[in-house]
Amino acid sequence: MNWKLAARAERMNPSIIREILKVTEKPGIISFAGGLPSPKTFPIAAFAKACADVLAKDGQAALQYAASEGFPALREFVANELAKQSAAAGVPWAIDPAQVLITTGSQQALDLIAKILIDKDSRVLVETPAYLGALQAFTPMEPQYVSIASDDEGVLIDDVKSKIYPVRPELVEGQASASTSSARTDGKARFIYVIPNYQNPTGRSMSEARRAALSQAAREAGLPIIEDNPYGDLWFDAPPPASLTARNPDGGIYMGSFSKTLAPGLRLGFLVAPKALYPKLLQAKQAADLHTPSFNQRLVAEVLKDGFLDRHVPTIRALYKSQCEAMLAALARELAGTGITWNQPTGGMFLWVKLPAHMNSVDLLPKAVERNVAFVPGAAFYADHPQHNTLRLSFVTASVEQINIGIAALAAVLKAAL
Amino acid sequence: MNWKLAARAERMNPSIIREILKVTEKPGIISFAGGLPSPKTFPIAAFAKACADVLAKDGQAALQYAASEGFPALREFVANELAKQSAAAGVPWAIDPAQVLITTGSQQALDLIAKILIDKDSRVLVETPAYLGALQAFTPMEPQYVSIASDDEGVLIDDVKSKIYPVRPELVEGQASASTSSARTDGKARFIYVIPNYQNPTGRSMSEARRAALSQAAREAGLPIIEDNPYGDLWFDAPPPASLTARNPDGGIYMGSFSKTLAPGLRLGFLVAPKALYPKLLQAKQAADLHTPSFNQRLVAEVLKDGFLDRHVPTIRALYKSQCEAMLAALARELAGTGITWNQPTGGMFLWVKLPAHMNSVDLLPKAVERNVAFVPGAAFYADHPQHNTLRLSFVTASVEQINIGIAALAAVLKAAL
Structure with a gap:
């Protein structure tokens, strides 16, 4: 059977993030890639x-x-x-x-x-x-x-x-x-x-x-x-x-x-x-x-x-704040003075890292996965003219202990590529 | 604010059935209109x-x-x-x-x-x-x-x-x-x-x-x-x-x-x-x-x-069969010889009634609702060239007792319009 697709179907693409998540689904990996809320917070x-x-x-x-x-x-x-x-x-x-x-x-x-x-x-x-x-x-x-x-x-x-x-x-x-x-x-x-x-x-x-x-x-x-x-x-x-x-x-x-x-x-x-x-x-x-x-x-x-939310949501805020602070502290500890920069979120689930202009985070992902840590390359998020020297880190899924280990591993990959 | 709608939005219409269901939502009405499974069957x-x-x-x-x-x-x-x-x-x-x-x-x-x-x-x-x-x-x-x-x-x-x-x-x-x-x-x-x-x-x-x-x-x-x-x-x-x-x-x-x-x-x-x-x-x-x-x-x-389904679905079949049989018997009792015809479903939830060609079921709906019974005029279901002398009856929501009362009321409306 020769199915004729609608023109709009040609524009659809697999979710790059979901493809990345598949690559990073290996036992023991510390994932900063997905935007998965911490299941500990589910009531x-x-x-x-x-x-x-x-x-x-x-x-x-x-x-x-x-x-x-x-x-x-x-x-x-x-x-x-x-x-x-x-x-x-x-x-x-x-x-x-x-x-x-x-x-x-x-x-x-x-x-x-x-x-x-x-x-x-x-x-x-x-x-x-x-x-x-x-x-x-x-x-x-x-x-x-x-x-x-x-x-x-x-x-x-x-x-x-x-x-x-x-x-x-x-x-x-x-x-x-x-x-x-x-x-x-x-x-x-x-x-x-x-x-x-x-x-x-x-x-x-x-x-x-x-x-x-x-x-x-x-x-x-x-x-x-x-x-x-x-x-x-x-x-x-x-x-x-x-x-x-x-x-x-x-x-x-x-x-x-x-x-x-x-x-x-x-x-x-x-x-x-x-x-x-x-x-x-x-x-x-x-x-x-x-x-x-x-x-x-x-x-x-x-x-x-x-x-219920008035009692429940503050516990999520406190958890995510502590995990965000741990990630910011780990980034500062590992990457200060390297020219790599990141922002200081005041809420939410994500932070954004900028590498020096010549670097491409897509190339670094396999190396990070080798070291059991994952992120999403930033290029996926641009409607046009992707900036390849960016990456997204989620601080909500991993624990503080995992964040410390994972950021150290990620920093090693990034520094090796500088 | 002057919102500009997409061309496709102009083609969208409110569901005629949902509009009809609103009209027929009055206390005590016997509805053959909706396609609602009998809630008695929900496990x-x-x-x-x-x-x-x-x-x-x-x-x-x-x-x-x-x-x-x-x-x-x-x-x-x-x-x-x-x-x-x-x-x-x-x-x-x-x-x-x-x-x-x-x-x-x-x-x-x-x-x-x-x-x-x-x-x-x-x-x-x-x-x-x-x-x-x-x-x-x-x-x-x-x-x-x-x-x-x-x-x-x-x-x-x-x-x-x-x-x-x-x-x-x-x-x-x-x-x-x-x-x-x-x-x-x-x-x-x-x-x-x-x-x-x-x-x-x-x-x-x-x-x-x-x-x-x-x-x-x-x-x-x-x-x-x-x-x-x-x-x-x-x-x-x-x-x-x-x-x-x-x-x-x-x-x-x-x-x-x-x-x-x-x-x-x-x-x-x-x-x-x-x-x-x-x-x-x-x-x-x-x-x-x-x-x-x-x-x-x-x-x-x-x-x-x-x-589970092997045990559960036979109970739904038996219920709907009995209700369908009750509706068919009531239709035969009330409408035999009137020139109004209907089919004999062998399963499912609906049956289809054809009135003489000059009748329009849309006009009959308000009269039916006055008598506390509802159906869906068939014209809603045609992509083009609607046949106005048709109507859909659901036999799954109402009980056998309600079916007998409701079909008698509906038949009175139809016969008065013949």
Whole structure:
């Protein structure tokens, strides 16, 4: 049989990270590669009790088909929790639970957004580097990625402004044309996609000033902001500044997840969308999988009752902070004075290492694996023009003891290659 | 904010069935409208035990990220079960578990297939009438639907053959052109989508002869068959003939589900694909939601151990058979001699009623709801040229007592309109 594939299928690729994870799956390896939350943090006992309670109380409803929008109690929880966080961050955000769509992980939210907003060749603005999972979700809808120059605080506002519309060759040549106006409308970027808090892959966060400037620039230009916030709850010493969407709720879609605060294996995420946009996202959701498992939604709603996250999440923060500090200390101990640099995350799961410009981290991975330590080469995370002298380290999966051993092994590989 | 939507979003529509279900959600209504499995059949005690066992034994792994392909034990179960059923039906089918992809309900399988096989304006052959959920999943990829004439045994083979390639106006006009060959290749249908067993919405099944003929015609023409089989296990007196995919495994994708044999609220389905096609489906799956909830997969694998389905599914068959018989008896009692006709399903969840040609079931629905009974007007299920004098009745949700009351009420509405 000669199957004819859709053009978009040609653009799909195996996840580079998943391929790397396969290479690094050898016994005894210390992996800084995957973005796997520490399973020590999974509240297994709470889930066991919730399973028993939900099945005893509402078993038939929990196992039946359900509304595509999501379980009402969970949608209310999300709306209230975000409103509470936003108010605490100084930017009140009134969310109607009717704006909340429960998704099968926040990865699905990316898929739904791509379906309703991206046409073939639509321009989509992304960070440099960008979250690989988002690129994978958007790519089947065949966008043109436009990488926005970024520093330690996130995207550079002037670069955002200059790239909302395509560079017009005749303007570059100094020859403005009468058709500029309609061409600008056609080629206008559909949205900018950002992770403001403890970004994947870099671990960096947007400052308050940068958020304010991005929000204002986007609002003035009518550029939607797709704000992905899977890591925002994982702050070490202080919560991050208020979300971008809270600053202009009609101008963006917000995405969150229970994967990092409860457990990823339930595949529970959510989005908050302007009411005008919600029906199309809901229709895309119905077509994608009818609804997110009702059992999982009721389970989590049961676990979340009575302020569970307020007791549970601080334990995750403390664990990840201690592991991040151990990794930073080990890096400083092993690599000070080598010209290799890294950032100092204030939350999240990742940190980002820069090697001297001539080095290529892809070449170093096999050598690291030989020494029983793994990372993700940074080149995978660029929509274009990959910087090969970068790598991502996750500090959440390995213990402090493993971090000390693993960073020493990694440092030996890096120093040998200098 | 002025959001610019993708062209495909304009084609998406709210599910007509879900809109109807909202209308019919009034206390005390007897609904033959939804396709909701009887919650009496959900094995709640088995799930409760499996939850406790899985969390006690493998809690951390069950709550962690997992492989996009699915949980190995569940993929093996699917491969073995299908091989067993096919052998019993006389068509051996050797399935490698590596060909099985676990999906978030079989609805997701439809979404993944649409993404990798449908370009804008690709021709897609569907039954008359067709499963609405499939139309919803395919539509965002902007196919051209081609409805295949169908009788009580499914699609008519001559009509399939005549529609694999587009009708060429110059051929219709009797003027063959030199460009015929390349145009035929370009416009060739990407696949035919069928539900051979107890189809949704009609409840009809393909005979062995029809299956053999369709399989042969598709193989000869190089037309892929997308075979959806959510209801095949729900036979009343004898299992259905062997699957289409078993007859030519390289020429089709097979889809199945645990929604009807265990519970829909877990959202667990699967597909079996030729090895050449599997990687693209897997990439689409990764991009769509990373993986189907690992907890749900392990839960079901645990429940399925030790031949659970062999004990459980016969109880569902017996229940649905008794309810179907009650509905058929009630229809005969109330509507004999009126010119209204219906089919005699041999399994599944639905039956299909035809009214005299001048009647429109959409107009009758409000009158039925007034009398506390609901159905789905058949027009919703046609890709084009809806037949308004049809309606779908589900016999699985209501009890025998409710069926007797509900059909009497429905018959009064229909007879008043004759």
